[in-house]
Amino acid sequence: MAQTQIRIGGFGGQGVILSGIIIGRAAAIHAGLNATLVQSFGPEARGSSSSAELIVSSEPIWYPYVKHLDMLVVLSQDAYNKFSPALRPRGLLVTEADLVKPEPPIPGARHFVVPATRLAEELGRKIVLNIISVGFFGAVSQLMPLEAIERAVKESVPPGTLDLNLKAFRKGWEAGEQALKQAPAMA
Amino acid sequence: MSERANPVERYLRSDRIPHIWCPGCGIGTTVNCFTRAIDESGIPMDRLAVVSGIGCTGRVAGYMHVDSFHTTHGRAIPFATGLKLAAPGMKVVVYSGDGDLFAIGGNHFIHAARRNLDMTVVCVNNLTYGMTGGQLTPTTPEEAIASTSPYGNFEQPFNLPYLAESCGAVYVARWTTYHVTHLKKAMREALLKKGFSFVEVISPCPTLYGRRNRIGDGLDEVKTYKQRSVIRNGAPTSEVSLGMTGPIVVGKFVDRERPTYQDAMDQFYARKLGDRYARASQ
Amino acid sequence: MHADPAGVLTGAHFLDGDHAACEGALAAECRFVAGYPITPSTEVVERIAQRFPLVGGVFIQMEDELASSIAIAGAVWGGKRAMTVTSGPGFSLMMEHVGFAVMTETPCVFINVQRGGPSTGLPTLPAQADMMQARWGSHGDYEIIALSPNSPQECFDLTFKAFNLAEQYRVPVLVMMDECVGHMMERVVIPRAEELEIYPRRWTKAAPGEYLPFAPGEDLVPAMARAGQGYRFHMTGLTHNERGYPDMSVAAQARLVARLTDKIRKNADALQDVVEDGVDGADVVVVCYGITSRVALPAIEACRASGLKVGWLRLRTVWPFPERLIRDLASGLRAFVVPELNMGQIVREVERCAGAARVVGVPHAGGTVHDPAVIERAIREAVR
Numbered sequence: 001m002a003q004t005q006i007r008i009g010g011f012g013g014q015g016v017i018l019s020g021i022i023i024g025r026a027a028a029i030h031a032g033l034n035a036t037l038v039q040s041f042g043p044e045a046r047g048s049s050s051s052a053e054l055i056v057s058s059e060p061i062w063y064p065y066v067k068h069l070d071m072l073v074v075l076s077q078d079a080y081n082k083f084s085p086a087l088r089p090r091g092l093l094v095t096e097a098d099l100v101k102p103e104p105p106i107p108g109a110r111h112f113v114v115p116a117t118r119l120a121e122e123l124g125r126k127i128v129l130n131i132i133s134v135g136f137f138g139a140v141s142q143l144m145p146l147e148a149i150e151r152a153v154k155e156s157v158p159p160g161t162l163d164l165n166l167k168a169f170r171k172g173w174e175a176g177e178q179a180l181k182q183a184p185a186m187a
Numbered sequence: 188m189s190e191r192a193n194p195v196e197r198y199l200r201s202d203r204i205p206h207i208w209c210p211g212c213g214i215g216t217t218v219n220c221f222t223r224a225i226d227e228s229g230i231p232m233d234r235l236a237v238v239s240g241i242g243c244t245g246r247v248a249g250y251m252h253v254d255s256f257h258t259t260h261g262r263a264i265p266f267a268t269g270l271k272l273a274a275p276g277m278k279v280v281v282y283s284g285d286g287d288l289f290a291i292g293g294n295h296f297i298h299a300a301r302r303n304l305d306m307t308v309v310c311v312n313n314l315t316y317g318m319t320g321g322q323l324t325p326t327t328p329e330e331a332i333a334s335t336s337p338y339g340n341f342e343q344p345f346n347l348p349y350l351a352e353s354c355g356a357v358y359v360a361r362w363t364t365y366h367v368t369h370l371k372k373a374m375r376e377a378l379l380k381k382g383f384s385f386v387e388v389i390s391p392c393p394t395l396y397g398r399r400n401r402i403g404d405g406l407d408e409v410k411t412y413k414q415r416s417v418i419r420n421g422a423p424t425s426e427v428s429l430g431m432t433g434p435i436v437v438g439k440f441v442d443r444e445r446p447t448y449q450d451a452m453d454q455f456y457a458r459k460l461g462d463r464y465a466r467a468s469q
Numbered sequence: 470m471h472a473d474p475a476g477v478l479t480g481a482h483f484l485d486g487d488h489a490a491c492e493g494a495l496a497a498e499c500r501f502v503a504g505y506p507i508t509p510s511t512e513v514v515e516r517i518a519q520r521f522p523l524v525g526g527v528f529i530q531m532e533d534e535l536a537s538s539i540a541i542a543g544a545v546w547g548g549k550r551a552m553t554v555t556s557g558p559g560f561s562l563m564m565e566h567v568g569f570a571v572m573t574e575t576p577c578v579f580i581n582v583q584r585g586g587p588s589t590g591l592p593t594l595p596a597q598a599d600m601m602q603a604r605w606g607s608h609g610d611y612e613i614i615a616l617s618p619n620s621p622q623e624c625f626d627l628t629f630k631a632f633n634l635a636e637q638y639r640v641p642v643l644v645m646m647d648e649c650v651g652h653m654m655e656r657v658v659i660p661r662a663e664e665l666e667i668y669p670r671r672w673t674k675a676a677p678g679e680y681l682p683f684a685p686g687e688d689l690v691p692a693m694a695r696a697g698q699g700y701r702f703h704m705t706g707l708t709h710n711e712r713g714y715p716d717m718s719v720a721a722q723a724r725l726v727a728r729l730t731d732k733i734r735k736n737a738d739a740l741q742d743v744v745e746d747g748v749d750g751a752d753v754v755v756v757c758y759g760i761t762s763r764v765a766l767p768a769i770e771a772c773r774a775s776g777l778k779v780g781w782l783r784l785r786t787v788w789p790f791p792e793r794l795i796r797d798l799a800s801g802l803r804a805f806v807v808p809e810l811n812m813g814q815i816v817r818e819v820e821r822c823a824g825a826a827r828v829v830g831v832p833h834a835g836g837t838v839h840d841p842a843v844i845e846r847a848i849r850e851a852v853r
Contacts, residue, residue, distance in 0.1 A: 024483055025483035028656035035655065036653055037483075037485075037653065039652060062764065062766040062767055063763065063764055064649065065838070
């Protein structure tokens with residue numbers, strides 16, 4: 001598998017970094033791949049905005065920062081505005097349905113919309129929005145099998161919240177699978 | 188002769204005598220009192236460590252026949268902190284001067300007192316930097332001449348017992364080198380006190396402080412301190428500041444109980460972590 | 470001697486370099502850490518604070534870096550393996566106690582997660598600009614050991630190694646991380662305790678009456694006594710004799726300083742720790758360390774793809790500098806290229822040893838890592 005450069009962006013408190021850690025952990029520990037994760041530090045990355053840079057590859061990874069995004073997940077409008085121009089042609093774009101208006105659109109992007117806020121509300125806990133997005137991304141990205149990411153979720157969330165988070169993950173994954181089916185032309 | 192050997196000789200490194208201190212200096216007197224205090228305390232010499240900083244009093248560690256550590260300027264207390272936490276079975280004494288402990292090392296003093304680390308700090312306060320030639324320290328009285336205050340000092344000095352008490356020391360006493368019996372007793376009490384104990388000793392520096400301030404030789408300086416001293420055990424420490432003239436209030440000012448840093452840590456972690464808490468091995 | 474399993478978090482983890490360094494220290498039986506918070510190193514002590522009460526360690530957050538850097542010396546003489554952790558401004562404050570640890574031969578570890586400087590600089594962004602400070606930052610003449618990890622895995626490996634080297638040579642060992650390696654997450658595999666070999670402290674076997682605390686053994690390193698065991702030894706930062714007593718003579722100074730430097734210099738070959746790729750037969754060798762050694766690889770691969778013979782020489786141990794190796798390589802080379810996140814520090818060492826070979830530095834003020842394209846250009850120009 002060639003190197004895949006991924007960015008997950010949102011605002012502070014959404015659990016964006018944890019989402020990145022789950023995907024990185026899944027790749028590096030459970031899927032037999034290499035993964036690096038770098039968080040953006042610095043004043044502009046604190047408080048209002050937050051993002052994780054991930055590289056996943058079957059080969060060793062030397063340069064740890066992302067340059068041209070193969071995949072972008074955005075959970076805030078700011079993140080969309082800031083990061084979407086770096087998406088490669090035919091790159092994978094996941095935007096949150098209620099929080100992001102994908103304008104201007106990125107022509108040629110394989111664009112999926114995750115209704116994470118709505119699904120989280122269905123589970124009664126808005127806080128699992130990030131884990132729903134991880135599940136959704138896992139399904140549409142087809143980077144790794146479900147089991148690899150699910151194990152990483154189990155290992156990364158507080159024990160008391162495990163059931164809720166696993167439900168959220170599955171819900172997100174199912175939504176992602178459905179979205180993939182409905183968009184055969186893009187796959 | 189062996190039967191009548193000097194009772195404190197075994198506490199000193201005779202192979203390092205003569206010491207470096209000037210005639211009339213009070214540091215030797217404090218060391219004499221300290222050895223007698225150790226003797227009376229019953230603390231085994233193998234379990235005692237003396238840690239010093241830099242300066243005339245900083246040389247005390249090197250003359251004590253115990254595990255002794257001559258550290259860097261101002262940092263005897265944090266060294267002693269590490270030593271005590273690593274070897275809790277040891278009695279750790281920091282022995283240093285006013286400049287070392289309260290100028291460059293002042294931050295460490297206040298935090299060690301706040302934490303109530305189980306150690307004794309002896310400050311030989313000769314009101315000046317001796318080893319570097321008699322400069323101003325944070326305890327030099329107002330008006331006093333020092334090489335860096337040639338017209339006299341206009342800074343307000345520290346009142347050390349007040350500082351120590353405010354920061355949390357559980358034992359605070361002050362004597363002068365005239366009060367050898369009181370001093371020895373205070374040092375013994377401090378050694379046996381669990382927690383952060385502090386003994387200030389007002390001590391002559393005839394070569395620099397005494398000469399510049401026209402006090403005379405070492406004996407004259409001790410006489411002055413004797414005449415000016417007023418014993419007031421239990422005096423509020425806010426009332427014991429020192430001037431060029433006027434009374435030197437001496438006595439035991441503070442003797443109270445507080446959990447030590449290590450006891451607080453052990454109890455706290457045992458409560459919070461239960462069986463998961465692994466106490467440090469010694 | 471194997472590591473105490475209580476401190477070894479065996480298994481595969483997804484960790485950043487700061488957390489991995491903490492685990493390296495735990496595996497190395499470090500049981501005393503004094504620290505003061507400073508970005509980007511704080512995560513190391515945060516994890517220590519969480520882990521230590523569970524494994525019998527003592528962590529204390531001191532009032533400043535001066536205190537932290539000497540509290541560890543106290544703990545070492547009290548019998549513990551100890552370290553402190555900091556970044557740029559804190560490292561500057563610790564310099565006096567690097568020298569103190571050298572002079573008193575106190576085995577201890579300093580971790581510096583380097584950030585952009587000078588002064589407050591770039592607290593949250595990487596640099597490698599403290600490499601000369603690591604070597605020369607304390608006053609006086611001395612030798613230390615400095616290691617440079619290029620991944621979270623190596624933050625574990627080299628922190629573990631640092632403790633062993635500190636004990637073996639009785640010298641402070643500096644682990645020179647950088648913000649990028651410190652905050653980057655990757656797979657970190659921690660072996661089982663029985664696979665981790667601990668170099669035990671060199672406790673003296675002499676009886677208290679016969680013990681000379683600073684009398685060297687054959688390898689120039691003296692055996693140590695622990696406080697509270699009846700040795701009643703003295704140690705001082707002053708120039709001292711074998712008994713540990715101050716000795717202000719020219720002869721004592723000559724003897725002591727020569728031994729303190731020789732115990733490292735004479736073991737420079739044993740201490741050498743480099744990783745090579747394609748160095749034999751190369752026209753140009755890229756000498757690099759830490760995060761820059763990773764960033765240089767895409768550049769090297771691009772040059773190789775166009776037929777250039779480029780070698781990669783990565784220093785895991787930067788100090789002592791592998792002089793002999795660089796001199797040996799120099800005779801068969803056209804050029805060395807030295808990229809680093811500073812305005813030219815280790816490049817000076819390479820220049821010193823390069824003979825007739827060209828030396829091309831690729832400086833960078835820090836704040837991010839090099840663009841590999843810049844290193845690639847430097848390599849191409851070096852052999853033009």
